[in-house]
Amino acid sequence: MKQRTSIIGGLAAIAGSFFVFVVPFIFIILMAFKDKPQSGLRDFSWPQGFHLWDNLVQVVTTRNWMMITAFINSALITVISVTALVVLAAMVGFVLARRKTRLNGLIEFLILAGLMIPPAVVPTIWLLQGLKLFGTLHGMILIEIAYNLPFSIILYRAFVATIPRDLDEAAIIDGARPLDVFFRIILPMLWPVTVTNIVVQSVGIFNDFTNPLYYLPGNQNATVQLTLYNFQSQFNTAYNLLFTNILLITIPPLIVFLFFNRQIVAGMTAGAVKG
Amino acid sequence: MASAPTTARSRPSTYPVWFFLPAAIIYGALFLAPTFASLYFSLTRWTLFNSVFIGFENFAQFFREPFLIKGLINTVLYAVVTSTLKVVIGMGLALLLTSNIIARGYLRSVVFFPVLVSTVGVGITFTVLMHPTNGMINQGLALMGIKGPGWLTDPNLALFSVALVDVWKGVGLATVIYIAGLVAIPRDYYEAARIDGATSWQNFWHVTLPLSRPATATVITLSFIGGLRTFDLIWAMTKGGPGFASDTVASVIYKQYQAGFYGLSTAGNVVLFILIGILVVPLTMFLNRKQGHE
Numbered sequence: 183m184k185q186r187t188s189i190i191g192g193l194a195a196i197a198g199s200f201f202v203f204v205v206p207f208i209f210i211i212l213m214a215f216k217d218k219p220q221s222g223l224r225d226f227s228w229p230q231g232f233h234l235w236d237n238l239v240q241v242v243t244t245r246n247w248m249m250i251t252a253f254i255n256s257a258l259i260t261v262i263s264v265t266a267l268v269v270l271a272a273m274v275g276f277v278l279a280r281r282k283t284r285l286n287g288l289i290e291f292l293i294l295a296g297l298m299i300p301p302a303v304v305p306t307i308w309l310l311q312g313l314k315l316f317g318t319l320h321g322m323i324l325i326e327i328a329y330n331l332p333f334s335i336i337l338y339r340a341f342v343a344t345i346p347r348d349l350d351e352a353a354i355i356d357g358a359r360p361l362d363v364f365f366r367i368i369l370p371m372l373w374p375v376t377v378t379n380i381v382v383q384s385v386g387i388f389n390d391f392t393n394p395l396y397y398l399p400g401n402q403n404a405t406v407q408l409t410l411y412n413f414q415s416q417f418n419t420a421y422n423l424l425f426t427n428i429l430l431i432t433i434p435p436l437i438v439f440l441f442f443n444r445q446i447v448a449g450m451t452a453g454a455v456k457g
Numbered sequence: 458m459a460s461a462p463t464t465a466r467s468r469p470s471t472y473p474v475w476f477f478l479p480a481a482i483i484y485g486a487l488f489l490a491p492t493f494a495s496l497y498f499s500l501t502r503w504t505l506f507n508s509v510f511i512g513f514e515n516f517a518q519f520f521r522e523p524f525l526i527k528g529l530i531n532t533v534l535y536a537v538v539t540s541t542l543k544v545v546i547g548m549g550l551a552l553l554l555t556s557n558i559i560a561r562g563y564l565r566s567v568v569f570f571p572v573l574v575s576t577v578g579v580g581i582t583f584t585v586l587m588h589p590t591n592g593m594i595n596q597g598l599a600l601m602g603i604k605g606p607g608w609l610t611d612p613n614l615a616l617f618s619v620a621l622v623d624v625w626k627g628v629g630l631a632t633v634i635y636i637a638g639l640v641a642i643p644r645d646y647y648e649a650a651r652i653d654g655a656t657s658w659q660n661f662w663h664v665t666l667p668l669s670r671p672a673t674a675t676v677i678t679l680s681f682i683g684g685l686r687t688f689d690l691i692w693a694m695t696k697g698g699p700g701f702a703s704d705t706v707a708s709v710i711y712k713q714y715q716a717g718f719y720g721l722s723t724a725g726n727v728v729l730f731i732l733i734g735i736l737v738v739p740l741t742m743f744l745n746r747k748q749g750h751e
Contacts, residue, residue, distance in 0.1 A: 188556075188557050188558055191558060193559075195558060195560075196559075199564055199567050199568065200567075202625070203570070203625075204567055206582055206583070209582065209586065223591065224585050224592070225596065226596070270479050270483070271480065273476040273477075273479070273480065274476060274477055276472070276476065277472045277474065277476045278477075280472045292484070292489070296484065296488060298682055299730055299733065300726065300730065301492070302492050302495030302726045303714060303723075303726060304498065304505075304714055304726070305491035305494040305495045305498055305726075308491075308494070308498075308505055309486070309487070309491050309494070324487055327483050328488045329488065331480055331483070331484050335480070350471055354471060360471045361473075389574075389576060391577045407577050410575075410693075431578060432574055435574055436573075438573065439573050443569075446573070447569070450630055450633065451634045451636075
């Protein structure tokens with residue numbers, strides 16, 4: 183009896199979740215297969231004819247291959263800022279967990295502040311202009327590093343605390359130089375949390391819309407999230423192309439999800455249990 | 458942790474303080490400095506090239522213009538609605554997904570996947586789905602004989618429609634946080650409750666709910682802060698419209714920036730900053746306070 187109710191409940195949950203969570207994605211895919219007149223109806227219908235390839239070609243070549251530029255820009259921003267985040271945050275997390283200095287209280291306060299406070303937009307633009315970094319990829323990368331450091335540091339600090347301190351001391355006694363302790367012994371041991379960091383931050387930075395909108399204006403600097411505005415206009419939106427574009431920029435997170443589901447969940451729930 | 462601090466100090470270079478330096482420079486220059494600068498520039502009329510000190514005029518304007526006040530109220534409303542729904546639905550889904558149900562892996566995946574998808578992509582998709590006549594949601598409702606509302610065109614509803622989409626996209630995160638919290642509750646408690654003859658409702662109310670409190674605290678804090686700061690979803694779906702009906706402080710900041718009112722935009726930043734401070738700090742203190750005897 184109990185078995186049966188759980189199966190019925192399961193089927194109900196599958197049906198419900200299908201309608202709520204899967205149907206919108208099916209809608210995106212169907213729209214990407216349609217031609218412009220049919221997609222203009224914006225209904226949930228089977229595509230008349232296979233137009234995905236034509237749509238893809240159009241999306242990619244529009245505005246002088248802007249999509250390719252955007253993917254390259256987004257990839258550069260993501261890879262470089264995540265690499266820097268990993269190294270810099272691990273360094274801070276390591277020393278923060280190991281050494282009790284008078285700075286610790288201040289640093290923890292700044293980390294919490296960074297997680298809560300929304301960045302002051304216009305003063306940041308003013309500063310970036312002063313540094314000649316406004317509207318450049320370098321500037322964008324530095325911004326992503328600055329904004330995402332607090333979260334990465336928290337992940338690293340929690341993990342370093344679980345590595346026994348004896349390990350550092352044994353290494354020192356064996357004659358390791360101080361820097362080697364971190365770069366050759368500790369950093370490799372942090373690999374699990376580094377994977378978590380890479381995955382969570384990559385998805386976040388790749389999907390970032392607001393910061394490139396403010397700090398990286400101009401078509402030459404477009405990132406993938408901003409390409410969505412290519413096909414949206416007040417009067418004549420090409421819905422087939424718009425949804426092909428959405429489909430295209432959903433693929434990278436999908437790949438990450440398929441391979442790193444566990445690490446993402448681990449990173450995003452870190453600290454939730456301990457409180 | 459408590460091992461003699463003197464040993465750490467006698468060979469300080471194992472844990473060099475300069476390890477803080479690269480991170481501190483980037484964070485200080487690009488986050489802290491602008492934040493402090495915003496306190497001054499919010500008191501000026503500002504063209505980026507020169508600024509004229511005008512005292513609290515920007516803030517006065519912020520609380521004088523009805524559409525700016527509207528944005529302030531909307532922001533709080535949005536944060537309250539999204540975080541409440543995420544707590545309730547996230548808890549429900551987590552209970553479901555930790556129970557003895559078929560296809561758990563599938564369910565967990567489909568609930569979580571939207572968390573990873575582009576917010577703007579989700580916003581555009583739901584804008585189409587929520588179209589009053591052509592949208593799939595209202596067409597589906599029409600099949601059941603219900604006349605769907607103008608989700609994004611009705612000024613009284615637009616903000617809540619966006620909030621619903623926010624919940625759709627974010628509830629997966631709340632769910633996995635709750636799952637982690639629920640799994641960590643020792644079985645013994647349920648065993649003891651069963652021996653005492655507790656009903657499943659009592660089980661939930663007296664065991665599950667109090668013991669998943671850290672998870673609740675995390676979900677509320679994360680989604681409340683996220684809700685107060687939200688910009689991309691609102692911008693993708695309504696751009697603050699119709700009229701100013703779904704404007705939030707974050708969208709006001711962007712609009713004033715676009716219009717070239719840099720001082721006013723920065724004042725918006727400071728308002729948001731203060732709003733988060735006065736709402737989130739007491740909230741987290743309340744949520745993380747030492748638990749009394751339950």
